[in-house]
Amino acid sequence: MDEKKFCTKCGNELAPDAKFCPDCGTRIPGRNEEQVQAERAMVREFMDKRLRWCTILMLIYSVPFLFIGIWYNLNAADLAQTLMTDPLYKDVVDMFELTYQEAVDSYEVVGIAYILSAIFGFISAFLCWKKRMFWVATITCLLSLITGVAGFFAIFVGLITLWMIFSSKLAFAEYSEQYEEALESIQ
Numbered sequence: 346m347d348e349k350k351f352c353t354k355c356g357n358e359l360a361p362d363a364k365f366c367p368d369c370g371t372r373i374p375g376r377n378e379e380q381v382q383a384e385r386a387m388v389r390e391f392m393d394k395r396l397r398w399c400t401i402l403m404l405i406y407s408v409p410f411l412f413i414g415i416w417y418n419l420n421a422a423d424l425a426q427t428l429m430t431d432p433l434y435k436d437v438v439d440m441f442e443l444t445y446q447e448a449v450d451s452y453e454v455v456g457i458a459y460i461l462s463a464i465f466g467f468i469s470a471f472l473c474w475k476k477r478m479f480w481v482a483t484i485t486c487l488l489s490l491i492t493g494v495a496g497f498f499a500i501f502v503g504l505i506t507l508w509m510i511f512s513s514k515l516a517f518a519e520y521s522e523q524y525e526e527a528l529e530s531i532q
């Protein structure tokens with residue numbers, strides 16, 4: 346770690362923390378320790394904040410998805426009944442030659458997909474909050490957005506979160522050594 350420093354003007358060897366050359370009085374460029382520490386602390390805070398946002402974003406859709414999923418499963422029979430009898434959906438029903446049982450099954454599958462998306466989302470949110478198991482957090486986020494059948498919302502929020510988790514990789518516990526090294530490199 347002890348890199349030797351030399352005066353840019355006269356070439357005299359300097360103490361590592363020298364601010365002026367003792368020989369010729371030239372000011373040594375570079376920042377003092379407080380500035381360096383402050384910048385490291387800023388990076389740390391930024392990374393922590395970003396992971397907290399990951400938790401919030403995952404929960405924003407996982408919580409409603411859980412309820413929507415349960416609702417679909419509880420009401421699958423009624424929803425299927427409406428689908429089969431409402432003239433509005435007649436064309437669709439005819440086109441797919443949908444039976445009542447198939448309609449019920451479809452609603453249940455949709456509901457289960459919502460619930461799965463919520464469960465994966467909860468796991469990812471929890472791991473981001475704990476800053477643990479980077480890969481599990483990433484994969485559960487991905488699975489959550491794949492199973493999030495509400496389309497745009499889950500895909501949009503999920504992709505943003507996925508990118509944020511990915512770029513916060515070093516802040517996860519298992520990368521703490523690399524993280525410290527990266528912080529050390531701020532000089």
Ligand SMILES: [Zn+2]
Pocket residue numbers: 352353354355356357366367368369370371
């Ligand atoms: Zn000098």
